[in-house]
Amino acid sequence: MADPAGAGAPAILPLAGSDLSWRAGDVEILREVSLRIEPGTRNIVIGPNGAGKSVLLRMLHGLLAPSGGQLAWATADPLRIRRGQAMVFQRPVMLRRTARENIEFALRVGGMREGVRAAARAALARVGLASLEDRPARLCSGGEQQRIALARAWALRPEILFLDEPTASLDPAATRAIEEIIAAMHAAGTTIVMTTHDLGQARRIADRVLFLHRGRLVEDTPAREFFQQPRSPEATAFIKGELLW
Secondary structure, eight states: OOOTTOTTOOOOOOEEEEEEEEEETTEEEEEEEEEEEOTTOEEEEEOSTTSSHHHHHHHHHTSSOOSEEEEEOSOOOHHHHHHTEEEEOSSOOOOSSBHHHHHHHHHHHTTOOSSHHHHHHHHHHHTTOGGGTTSBGGGSOHHHHHHHHHHHHHHTOOSEEEEESTTTTOOHHHHHHHHHHHHHHHHTTOEEEEEOSOHHHHHHHOSEEEEEETTEEEEEEEHHHHHHSOSSHHHHHHHTTOOOO
């Protein structure tokens, strides 16, 4: 995969978190979470509502600072860290511009000066939206907006992509399209860290499952092992669809 920071730029992965915590006032949302994100992996974060999945994702991406613990990238270069990652949210933010211009804007912010339009068009083509390049992004359907958001992220050629419930509000056809794009990005060299409430989706995508419950990382195991032989009673109950308190 081409490097947005230029040839020879240092890798930002692996990413290690040690005893991470995050508080909202007096409420502790995450507690003593330690993990390591290896390059080339597909890491799926699951757990009940309120387990801290989205908070963990935002913390890893840098949108939230840990209340305790440490995050360590493979490089200390803040510009390289910022340009080496991207994030797509459940409800993507679309600028008041066309689909193509949304991607062009991201590329310019990312430092590209030449070939911006061609790169944006190529990104839209990769997600099957070449015909919508001049349509206002905010007039596109929810599934189309999510694909534009993925095209915008892919155009930046991130080393790691964070996705927060990217298909939560989409129908099965749109969900399949998003999963295919994620698979293509991973095949092109992007490491995936994604939250989902859909166990079927986790089975389809994950190399590794991180299971959160009440702010703690209860399991961090290969996906096949997690689904076939979970180690904790909480994970066993969650897989069975039982309520966790």
